[in-house]
Amino acid sequence: MGFEKFGRISFTSQTKVSEFVDYLEQGELRATRCRCCEKVFFPPRADCASCLGGDMEWVGFNGCGTLVSFTVVNYAPTGFEGDVPYTLALADFNGIKVFGRLSSKLSMNEIKVGMKVKIDVITLPGGQITYQFNAA
Ligand SMILES: [Zn+2]
Numbered sequence: 001m002g003f004e005k006f007g008r009i010s011f012t013s014q015t016k017v018s019e020f021v022d023y024l025e026q027g028e029l030r031a032t033r034c035r036c037c038e039k040v041f042f043p044p045r046a047d048c049a050s051c052l053g054g055d056m057e058w059v060g061f062n063g064c065g066t067l068v069s070f071t072v073v074n075y076a077p078t079g080f081e082g083d084v085p086y087t088l089a090l091a092d093f094n095g096i097k098v099f100g101r102l103s104s105k106l107s108m109n110e111i112k113v114g115m116k117v118k119i120d121v122i123t124l125p126g127g128q129i130t131y132q133f134n135a136a
Contacts, residue, residue: 007130009079016046019058024121024129031061031096042096063119064136065093070102070111089133091117103134110135 003018005025020043023030032044036053042061047054070089073080080086087102102111103120116136123129 005127005129008083008124008128017044020044021129023058024131027121029061029063029119029121029131030058032056033059040096042093042098061119062093063131065091065098065117065119067102067111067113067115067117067133068092068097069113072108087111089117091133093119101132103132106135 003012003015003021006021017032020030029042030044031040031042032046033040033056034048034051034053035055035057037048037051039048039050040059040061041049044056044058046056048056068090070087072085072087073083074085076084076086086104087106089100089102091098091100098119100119102117117133118136119131120134121129121131
């Protein structure tokens with residue numbers, strides 16, 4: 001299977017990390033780790049951005065982290081207009097910074113920098129699969 005099932009809008013149908021979607025469909029969060037320098041990437045990368053090596057392996061990813069920053073999007077880019085308002089966030093997972101959306105079920109009163117978050121795998125209407133942050 002290709003990568004076309006990932007995300008609200010898939011911009012890429014094929015990648016060297018398309019297994020990521022298969023893992024998500026099984027409810028598993030997986031990252032890639034460089035066998036050379038051991039740097040971990042989530043979302044997964046096929047090549048290491050640290051040492052530029054290409055010898056990567058799949059590893060489990062602990063989706064428990066801390067909210068670093070967030071913003072409410074009221075004017076969305078093309079293709080996402082129907083989703084506004086939504087909240088984009090940056091969260092830290094043991095030193096790995098991940099960008100994503102916060103669950104729309106969280107109220108603004110609940111969202112605080114420093115709060116514990118987890119990554120939920122979600123299936124969108126239409127069958128697309130992605131992940132989002134939620135309160136831990
Ligand atoms: Zn490396």
